[in-house]
Amino acid sequence: MPELTDSDLEALDAADPLAPFRGRFRMPPGLVYLDGNSLGPLPGAVPARLARVVEEEWGGSLIRGWNDHRWLDLPLRLGDKIARLVGAGAGEVAVADSTSINLFKLLAATLEARPGRSTLLVEEDTFPTDAYMAEGLVRLAGTGHRLRRAPAHELAERLDDDVAVVLVSHVDYRSGEITDMAELERAARLRDALVVWDLAHSAGALPLALNADGARLAVGCGYKFLNGGPGAPAFLYVAHELQATLRQPLSGWLGHADPFAFESGYRPAEGIARFLCGTPPILSMSALDEAVDLLLEIDRDALREKSMALGEVFLRLVDERCAGFGLHRACPADARRRGSQVSLAHPQAYALTRALVERGVIPDFRTPDVLRCGLGAPYLRYADLGLAVDTLRDVLATGAWDEPRFKTRSGVP
Numbered sequence: 001m002p003e004l005t006d007s008d009l010e011a012l013d014a015a016d017p018l019a020p021f022r023g024r025f026r027m028p029p030g031l032v033y034l035d036g037n038s039l040g041p042l043p044g045a046v047p048a049r050l051a052r053v054v055e056e057e058w059g060g061s062l063i064r065g066w067n068d069h070r071w072l073d074l075p076l077r078l079g080d081k082i083a084r085l086v087g088a089g090a091g092e093v094a095v096a097d098s099t100s101i102n103l104f105k106l107l108a109a110t111l112e113a114r115p116g117r118s119t120l121l122v123e124e125d126t127f128p129t130d131a132y133m134a135e136g137l138v139r140l141a142g143t144g145h146r147l148r149r150a151p152a153h154e155l156a157e158r159l160d161d162d163v164a165v166v167l168v169s170h171v172d173y174r175s176g177e178i179t180d181m182a183e184l185e186r187a188a189r190l191r192d193a194l195v196v197w198d199l200a201h202s203a204g205a206l207p208l209a210l211n212a213d214g215a216r217l218a219v220g221c222g223y224k225f226l227n228g229g230p231g232a233p234a235f236l237y238v239a240h241e242l243q244a245t246l247r248q249p250l251s252g253w254l255g256h257a258d259p260f261a262f263e264s265g266y267r268p269a270e271g272i273a274r275f276l277c278g279t280p281p282i283l284s285m286s287a288l289d290e291a292v293d294l295l296l297e298i299d300r301d302a303l304r305e306k307s308m309a310l311g312e313v314f315l316r317l318v319d320e321r322c323a324g325f326g327l328h329r330a331c332p333a334d335a336r337r338r339g340s341q342v343s344l345a346h347p348q349a350y351a352l353t354r355a356l357v358e359r360g361v362i363p364d365f366r367t368p369d370v371l372r373c374g375l376g377a378p379y380l381r382y383a384d385l386g387l388a389v390d391t392l393r394d395v396l397a398t399g400a401w402d403e404p405r406f407k408t409r410s411g412v413p
């Protein structure tokens with residue numbers, strides 16, 4: 001195969017059906033952004049939406065906004081939109097709280113739903129907050145539950161009749177590897193165990209089929225591939241089949257059957273509303289709402305196709321243009337097994353990341369040695385990948401990364 005040239009990349013951009021969507025984001029000129037899996041870029045329609053919500057809705061309507069602008073049901077209205085992105089039904093998704101908090105709520109609900117079982121089977125390499133939240137829950141519950149850890153690909157075979165719940169990321173945050181949802185759900189159902197899926201690196205990045213794959217419980221993040229802005233609210237999914245039997249412990253008033261009756265005791269709402277807790281953050285939820293509207297315009301299959309093509313081109317460019325510099329693939333070779341990212345391992349990954357950022361190419365670093373490149377298919381161009389890989393080669397070839405200022409760790413890596 002002949003090497004990819006820059007004009008090949010331009011031809012790919014010219015034929016890209018998603019190309020018009022790039023202009024719907026505010027992307028600083030000259031920047032190659034490979035970190036939409038940590039913080040998605042700003043959709044162009046968000047500033048005006050936020051100005052409207054602040055000036056007209058809050059400023060003009062004040063307390064009447066809860067009814068007049070339907071703020072109160074925004075968590076469920078927006079949940080229904082996200083449901084369409086993840087292959088869930090209406091009334092199965094709610095937007096609330098953070099991913100960490102939603103994990104706590106759903107994990108706690110599963111422990112109560114599987115009395116007599118004492119194991120939480122947690123993916124070994126999970127994003128730390130997931131395991132931390134499970135640890136905190138077990139300590140608080142004081143019921144002798146314990147965490148058992150296993151690699152994602154071994155979870156199905158590690159299931160036994162003591163496992164109440166399995167906690168796993170659908171797409172691994174470091175390697176980008178996908179865990180087969182339908183397969184693990186089948187295995188879990190045979191053992192009557194529940195699975196909580198973390199969709200932080202899946203929702204908005206690739207088409208999901210939660211209903212069709214038999215998924216019953218999931219949480220997801222609003223500020224990564226959903227582009228909802230820094231600290232955007234998260235979401236949770238509970239399949240209809242489980243909603244009536246599960247109860248979550250953060251029994252705040254907005255999960256009550258009749259919040260404004262101000263009853264003295266808690267009665268959970270019917271349906272997904274029982275997984276809400278307190279008052280929704282309307283400003284940040286409005287930004288997420290606008291961002292999700294934009295994603296809903298994009299054909300899901302075209303998005304996946306481009307995302308896989310970006311990954312293939314990126315890895316090929318790295319092979320062709322950065323050979324001999326000690327980079328190794330740290331992600332699955334098969335595009336169908338990868339989320340929307342590629343990961344490269346290098347002993348100096350941290351300093352490389354810092355040097356790249358200074359040159360206007362923004363990936364991120366994940367300990368111990370991974371250079372992680374998120375591939376936001378709605379806004380990335382193939383030519384951006386050429387520029388990123390050329391910059392990477394330059395940083396490696398000149399040893400530009402080898403400066404003390406790139407090696408001291410500070411702030412968000």
Ligand SMILES: *Cc1c(COP(=O)(O)O)cnc(C)c1O
Pocket residue numbers: 098099100101127129130169173198200201221234
């Ligand atoms: C980003 C991420 C989170 C983030 O949790 P927060 O509560 O938003 O801080 C959780 N889990 C995974 C797998 C993530 O990638």
